[in-house]
Ligand code: BEZ
């Protein structure tokens with residue numbers, strides 16, 4: 001077939017996939033091609049605009065290395081990460097809701113004993129965190145692994161402080177026989193996502209701010225249960241309703257205490273593994 005037109009090109013591109021193409025890949029690629037073509041038709045995209053888009057994606061790739069993932073940041077800020085998460089982890093009963101992983105999770109965090117401090121040497125309002133890990137029927141889960149990480153009261157993660165090598169403001173804990181784990185930390189501040197690259201540029205051009213409300217990240221894993229990747233957000237933060245990555249859920253907003261020394265409590269409830 002030759003002489004393709006606006007009217008028949010899309011169908012031909014989809015039809016070119018070979019017989020041996022994996023069925024799921026065929027489904028995803030057919031849909032992607034149809035949606036990309038529909039976008040071009042709907043916007044009447046000009047060659048100059050198309051080239052700008054290519055240059056933007058090229059620049060986004062150039063910003064990626066083992067410390068910076070600009071494509072995930074693009075997905076996060078365009079709401080795609082939270083949409084994928086909403087489909088993979090629909091809200092169910094009273095189990096803990098999930099939210100974005102974000103770029104600041106690190107492997108091999110410090111191991112923290114219950115009662116320990118995950119933010120040694122960091123100035124700021126101290127907060128006692130006292131949580132439990134429960135199954136959906138309310139039974140305590142012993143030996144759950146909890147990774148926790150957060151920004152400082154100045155709004156910076158450890159990887160953004162100094163040479164970025166030291167691990168701080170993070171830790172790995174285990175729940176005790178009553179499902180409880182507890183530690184001391186500092187109040188996490190709101191912060192702008194890294195906005196010195198192409199994603200920051202496009203946010204500014206779209207008239208959007210780069211801020212996330214203050215939060216503590218948790219990744220909770222326990223045998224026989226579905227893991228949950230989530231945050232607890234600081235009640236009262238001014239960015240709760242305009243989080244740049246659309247990650248806030250009402251059930252995850254918590255009081256961190258208004259006294260000199262704060263207190264955060266929460267019960268994580270995990271779904272049973274399928
Ligand atoms: C974070 O909360 O650490 C985060 C999430 C998505 C994009 C940037 C930062």
Ligand code: FE
Pocket residue numbers: 102104150151212215217
């Ligand atoms: Fe964060």
